[in-house]
Amino acid sequence: MADKAPDPATEMFVAHRNLLFTVAYEMLGSAADAEDVLQETWLRWTRVDLDTVLDQRAYLVRITTRQSLDRLRTLGRRKESYVGPWLPEPLLTTPGVADDVELAESVSIAMLLVLETLAPIERAVFVLREVFDLDYDEIAEAVDKTPAAVRQLAYRARAHVAARRPRGPVSATESRDALAAFQHAIETGDLQNLLDLLAPDVVFLGDGGGIKQAALTPIVGADLVAALLTASVPRIGAEMTVEPAHLNGHPALILRLDGTIDTIFAVRIDHGLITGLYSVRNPEKLSRTETATTLQR
The missing domain is CATH 3.10.450.50 (Nuclear Transport Factor 2; Chain: A,)
Known part of the structure; x- marks a missing residue:
């Protein structure tokens, strides 16, 4: 008997899993918490009527973003009682990450520490706009703000990061x-x-x-x-x-x-x-x- 083919929801989630993990990791700086976010994203995704979803990738990113924002608040409380400086969880990455200069910069320990200085909603907007190039309407859906508010948040976050990020490209x-x-x-x-x-x-x-x-x-x-x-x-x-x-x-x-x-x-x-x-x-x-x-x- 032939193996049963994966259902459409599973296929879509698996196809975008690496993207969703990257979104969550850039927002949280923690692979363990990013995995927890993906688990919650999957559980919520299985309850969605796919016939009502026009853009399934955008919908998955929206779930992941909202779950990451919730997790950021929990992380904030944990960091308050953390012993000594808190640093992001390092990842051994595949060679392709280094080849994508913008992606490599965005996940560097130095940049993740800069993102830590943003408010949670600003961090979400910055990551979705500057790293993943989502349009303002998509981001507005993900963070439950108006597109005009998202533009303002993006402007503030961009200026904040520009003042703190590493100066110039590093070879x-x-x-x-x-x-x-x-x-x-x-x-x-x-x-x-x-x-x-x-x-x-x-x-x-x-x-x-x-x-x-x-x-x-x-x-x-x-x-x-x-x-x-x-x-x-x-x-x-x-x-x-x-x-x-x-x-x-x-x-x-x-x-x-x-x-x-x-x-x-x-x-x-x-x-x-x-x-x-x-x-x-x-x-x-x-x-x-x-x-x-x-x-x-």
Whole structure:
């Protein structure tokens, strides 16, 4: 007997799942919460009469957006009691993400931190407009606002992000060079090459989530950041290894202890210098760094 063909609702959801995950992840900065949003989206989608839906892709994006907005409020309360700085959950991404420059920038750790400074509704509008290029009418349906209100929200969000996003495009070569210098410093204990790449006002953020040891406040300044790394990062040896990887569409470093991922390092680069150095150690945020995640616009 032939296998039963998937029903139309399932086929449509599966066809757009990577897109919906990307929408939710960009709004939440958390893969675990994005997966929960997709589960809720699926449950709601199965109750929809498809004959009444003119644009099924837009309808799915609308459900995902609304569920993400609800989840953002819950995340906000969790972050208030979070131990130390909160960083987005890093993702091992497929090569195609790096090839899409706009998508890679939008999911970078640096940009996700900028999006964290937006109000939830502004973040939703910015993501849907600037990243996914939805028209204002579609966004208005998704966020339950008028198109005129959405235009105003988009204008404010765009200006807010422009004032805070990395300055100018960052080449893959610049990122690789910065990470190579960082890797050399870790492997040899010689931080001079790294110091040459650190901006005077570089900011280090460490996320241990109260589970792993990490700086509980941002560390600012090249000398202080270098001193912290000297004191806290062990020398590479038989038990500790470091390897380059592509996380969130950009070069990054993975530190393993006895074969298990211990720390993820990512950077923000402005005008050729490292202005942000991000260390994720919370083990609850490292589960998506072993298998590549497909992101899609």
